Amino acid sequence: MNEKETDIIDVINPATGESAGTVKRCTKDDVHSAIEMAEDAFSGWAAKSPRERAKLLFLSAQEIRERQTELAELLTAEQGKPLFEAKNEIQGCAAVLEYYASISGTVRGDFLPKSDYGYSFTVKKPLGICGAIIPWNMPVLILAWKTGPALVAGNCLIVKPSSKTPLTSQKIAAILHSCGIPEDVFSVVTGSGSEAGSALAESRRIAALSFTGSVETGNFVEKLSCGTGKRLTLELGGSDPMIVCSDADIDSAVAGAVAGRYYNCGQTCTAVKRLYVMEDIAEEFKRKLTEKVSQIKTGNGMIKGTKMGPLIDMDAREKISMLISGIERDYGAEILTGGKITGTPELKSGSFFEPTVIAGAPKDCFLFTEEIFGPVLPVAVVKDMDEAIEEANRTKFGLGASVWTKSLKNSFEATEMLDAGIVWVNRHLKIPPEVPFGGEKESGSGRENGLSALDRYMKEKTVIMTP
Structure with missing residues (x-):
C-alpha cells in the first residue's frame, strides 16, 4: 500500500x-x-x-x-x-x-x-x-x-x-x-x-x-x-435480558422479542440479548417465536421487502459463526431456527447471517453472560420471577432490561430489582429523546x-x- x-x-x-x-x-x-x-x-x-x-x-x-x-x-x-x-x-x-x-x-x-x-x-x-x-x-x-x-x-x-x-x-x-x-x-x-x-x-x-x-x-x-x-x-456494551411472565400477552411478547433482537441485525447495545420465559408458557412461546423468526427476510437493505440486513463486515459474520458453531455439541443446546451463514461463504461480499434462536443452553454459558452482537437469541426457561431476576442480574452488564406482564406486582418487582440503567415494561428498545439513557x-x-x-x-x- x-x-x-x-x-x-x-x-x-x-x-x-x-x-x-x-x-x-x-x-x-x-x-x-x-x-x-x-x-x-x-x-x-x-x-x-x-x-x-x-x-x-x-x-x-x-x-x-x-x-x-x-x-x-x-x-x-x-x-x-x-x-x-x-x-x-x-x-x-x-x-x-x-x-x-x-x-x-x-x-x-x-x-x-x-x-x-x-x-x-x-x-x-x-x-x-x-x-x-x-x-x-x-x-x-x-x-x-x-x-x-x-x-x-x-x-x-x-x-x-x-x-x-x-x-x-x-x-x-x-x-x-x-x-x-x-x-x-x-x-x-x-x-x-x-x-x-x-x-x-x-x-x-x-x-x-x-x-x-x-x-x-x-x-x-x-x-x-x-x-x-x-x-x-x-x-x-449490554446484554439486555427480557423476562416473559406467565400472565404476559404471548403474541405481543413474541413480537417484542423479534423486534427487540433482530432490529439492525441484532447490532444494538440495548437489543434483547437474553430471553427468560416462565416454564408454564415456555413451549408455546418458543414455538411462536421460532415461527416468526424463520419468516424474517434477510438481504440487501436497498431491496424492498428486506427485514434484516447484513452484519457490519465479514469479521463480524465469522465471529458469530464461530461462537455458535459448537453450541449443540458442546452445550447440549438446540438451534430452533437459523444458525448459518447465508449466501455463499466463499464470496467476499455480503456479510449475512441467518436470524437465529437457540434453546436449552445452560444459563451460565457465554450466550447468557457475554454480549453477542448479532442476530442470535438464546431462550432459557425459569420457574418464577425470583429466578428470572437472579439470572438477569448475573452478568457484568447493566444497560437495559424488560419485563412482559399484566401484573403491577411483577412490574414493580422487576423495575426495582433489575440491575439496569433503563427498564421497559411490555416493550423494549425504543428510547424517546426526552428520556435519560445510560448504564450501570x-x-x-x-x-x-x-x-x-x-x-x-x-x-x-x-x-x-x-x-
Missing part, C-alpha cells in the same frame, strides 16, 4: 462488498487543528443565547427531514440496515435535534437567598471544547444524542465517527453548516480510533468526551483520559438524552453577593 492510499479510508457496503465511498484518514495533527479552530470560535458561539443556537438546530432538523431519503440511502449503503430502518434513524436524528432546541430555555441557574451572606445564585456555563466518538451501529442517531445537548449548551463539538460508517455523519455535518452552525464550532474528523479517537481522549484541551462503543474500547478511552480533567460519558456496572457511566445530558455539557458557577 502506498502513502497516498493510506491517507484514505474506503467505506465498504456490507451487503455487496463494494465501496460506498471514501473519507480522509485524519491524523492526530488534524484533530489538534480542529481543536485550535474550535478554541478560536468558542467565545463567539458561547456568547449567543441558547435560543439563537436553538434556531439553527431547528433549521438543521427541518433540512434533515426534507433530505430523509437521500440520507437514508447513504446510511443503508455504508451500514447495511434495511432502508426503512435507516429512514427511521434519520427521523430520529431530526427529532433529537428538535428536542434540544425546544428545551433551550431551560438553561438557567438557581437563586439561593442567604440572609447572613446576602444574595447567592448559580449560573450555568458551557464547558468549552467537547469531543464525541460515535459507533457504527446507530451512527446518525447517536451523533444527534451528543450533538444536540453539546451545541445548545454553548460548547464547540468535534465528532469522530466510526471509520466503518463516516459518510452519513459527514452529510449531517454539511447540513448543520449550511443552516448556520459554523464549521469550527461543529466539526467531523474521520479516521481510526487509534489515531483520531486517541487524540481526543488524550487531549487536555477537550473538556468533555462522550464515547459509545464496546466495554473494552471504553476502558481504553477511560485510561487515555485519566489525568486530563475531562468529563467522561461512557455508553458501553460495566455498561458505562453518565447519561445521554433528556435534561440529564444537557447538564453533562454545562458547568455550574456559584455567585455570592454581599450588599
Whole structure:
C-alpha cells in the first residue's frame, strides 16, 4: 500500500462488498487543528443565547427531514440496515435535534437567598471544547444524542465517527453548516480510533468526551483520559435480558422479542440479548417465536421487502459463526431456527447471517453472560420471577432490561430489582429523546438524552453577593 492510499479510508457496503465511498484518514495533527479552530470560535458561539443556537438546530432538523431519503440511502449503503430502518434513524436524528432546541430555555441557574451572606445564585456555563466518538451501529442517531445537548449548551463539538460508517455523519455535518452552525464550532474528523479517537481522549484541551462503543474500547478511552480533567460519558456494551411472565400477552411478547433482537441485525447495545420465559408458557412461546423468526427476510437493505440486513463486515459474520458453531455439541443446546451463514461463504461480499434462536443452553454459558452482537437469541426457561431476576442480574452488564406482564406486582418487582440503567415494561428498545439513557456496572457511566445530558455539557458557577 502506498502513502497516498493510506491517507484514505474506503467505506465498504456490507451487503455487496463494494465501496460506498471514501473519507480522509485524519491524523492526530488534524484533530489538534480542529481543536485550535474550535478554541478560536468558542467565545463567539458561547456568547449567543441558547435560543439563537436553538434556531439553527431547528433549521438543521427541518433540512434533515426534507433530505430523509437521500440520507437514508447513504446510511443503508455504508451500514447495511434495511432502508426503512435507516429512514427511521434519520427521523430520529431530526427529532433529537428538535428536542434540544425546544428545551433551550431551560438553561438557567438557581437563586439561593442567604440572609447572613446576602444574595447567592448559580449560573450555568458551557464547558468549552467537547469531543464525541460515535459507533457504527446507530451512527446518525447517536451523533444527534451528543450533538444536540453539546451545541445548545454553548460548547464547540468535534465528532469522530466510526471509520466503518463516516459518510452519513459527514452529510449531517454539511447540513448543520449550511443552516448556520459554523464549521469550527461543529466539526467531523474521520479516521481510526487509534489515531483520531486517541487524540481526543488524550487531549487536555477537550473538556468533555462522550464515547459509545464496546466495554473494552471504553476502558481504553477511560485510561487515555485519566489525568486530563475531562468529563467522561461512557455508553458501553449490554446484554439486555427480557423476562416473559406467565400472565404476559404471548403474541405481543413474541413480537417484542423479534423486534427487540433482530432490529439492525441484532447490532444494538440495548437489543434483547437474553430471553427468560416462565416454564408454564415456555413451549408455546418458543414455538411462536421460532415461527416468526424463520419468516424474517434477510438481504440487501436497498431491496424492498428486506427485514434484516447484513452484519457490519465479514469479521463480524465469522465471529458469530464461530461462537455458535459448537453450541449443540458442546452445550447440549438446540438451534430452533437459523444458525448459518447465508449466501455463499466463499464470496467476499455480503456479510449475512441467518436470524437465529437457540434453546436449552445452560444459563451460565457465554450466550447468557457475554454480549453477542448479532442476530442470535438464546431462550432459557425459569420457574418464577425470583429466578428470572437472579439470572438477569448475573452478568457484568447493566444497560437495559424488560419485563412482559399484566401484573403491577411483577412490574414493580422487576423495575426495582433489575440491575439496569433503563427498564421497559411490555416493550423494549425504543428510547424517546426526552428520556435519560445510560448504564450501570460495566455498561458505562453518565447519561445521554433528556435534561440529564444537557447538564453533562454545562458547568455550574456559584455567585455570592454581599450588599
